[in-house]
Amino acid sequence: MSMNRRTLLASALGASAGVAGAVAAGQAGAAPAPRTASPGASPAGDVVGKITVGYQGWFACGGDGAPINGWWHWSKDMSHAPSPSNSGITSWPDISEYQKVYPTDYGNLNGGGRAALFSSWDDQTVDTHFRWMQENGCDTAALQRFNPFSPEGPTRDAMAQKVRTAAERHGRKFYIMYDVTGWTDMQSQIKDDWTSKMKAHTASSAYARQNGKPVVCIWGFGFNDPGRPFTPDQCLDVVNWFKGQGVYLIGGVPTHWRAGTDDSRPGFSDVYHGFHMISPWMVGRISDVGGADQFLRDLNTPDKADCDAHGIDYQPCVIPGDLQSGHRGHGDLMWRQFYNLVGIKVAGFYISMFDEYNESNQIAKTAATAADVPAGSGYRALDEDGTACSSDYYLRLTADGGRMLKGQIPRTQTRPTKPVV
Secondary structure (H helix, E strand, O other): OOOOHHHHHHHHHHHHHHHHHHHHHHHOOOOOOOOOOOOOOOOOOOOOOOEEEEEOOOOOOOOOOOOOOOOOOOOOOOOOOOOOOOOOOOOOEOOOOOOOOEEOOOOOEOOOOOOEEOOOOOHHHHHHHHHHHHHOOOOEEEEEEOOOOOOOHHHHHHHHHHHHHHHHHHOOEEEEEEEOOOOOOHHHHHHHHHHHOHHHHHHOOOEOEEOOEEEEEEEOOOEOOOOOOOOHHHHHHHHHHHHHOOOEEEEEEOOOOOOOOOOEOOOOHHHHOOOOEEEEOOOOOOOOHHHHHHHHHHHHHHHHHHHHHOOOEEOOEEOOOOOOOOOOHHHHHHHHHHHHHHHOOOOOEEEOOOOOOOOOOOOOOEOOOHHHOEOOOOOOOOOOOOOOOOOOHHHHHHHHHHHHHOOOOOOOOOOOOOOOO
């Protein structure tokens, strides 16, 4: 089974993230001025100049027919239905648009009706997600792919085809994003998986291309935790191999990749600078607009300068915020990131994540009010801070952030998105 990214990374940055937020809190009221930046390394394509969303597609339910055969990612113990004592998520989805849902062992919703969940295995689920992407300006989906040689491999393989079909139907792009967490034999097996299975999907009209090359991302090289113990030589071998296959290669890198400190091991500079695009991790790093401003000053701006100096495209990660921890501020945190990063002329945005109900960082439709979550569950709804928000609010907010990135609306500190339409 794949490992939760935050579980592995929280200890590395927990203290420094809290300090950064506190230091920046006094600056939250002052918006940073637009900054002059050199042009990006690449012209607009399927990732440069676009909104990319991380897509897990990793939820299964008992009885859905998926090879994984269980409540995959919904439960801690996937052999049993999720319940208050057996939950793998921290946010509750809005399930109103799914044709098929699966009853759980939670009590009824506060507003009445059964507490049921969707399965990513059902074609209609994936189709619904990609329709939401189409309706809300999400250009490209990065399909997460953990170790496919593990027991989850057959389910992952089939999910790639389901994503391909939905992307083609809804005019979206997608690419494979390998997550190397816990993948012991990654150095050889990732090459095997690409050549024997995933490369075939590049024949699709929906497969993302940048600079005329199919896009691949590798997430996890250089992280300072036990889940990714690979050496710089091992990682550089994989980077050079993929580039030799003619792909446009993105690196999902540690937050402190430039310094080689905190969540980054030292000695990985050549690995990081080997990618065509760099996308530093962000989840769990900030919790308010003050933290976003501090990151702009201390990390985003010098990151962008380093990428420019090395001819690398810079795609920062944008987070909606941890809903369960009360970080979202009814969209203020996410919009501040959009505003700040457009100001330094980034190459594009990576939204983390589309469907990450496990860590409360999802933009997909979410329970809007307390009536829409199971009784006694403790899950926060989108109106948790007293501001009513429709279940699709963060999808609509993403759409407006994309318009601002593309120059279709002016750069504005005041978000134009209404919490409820």
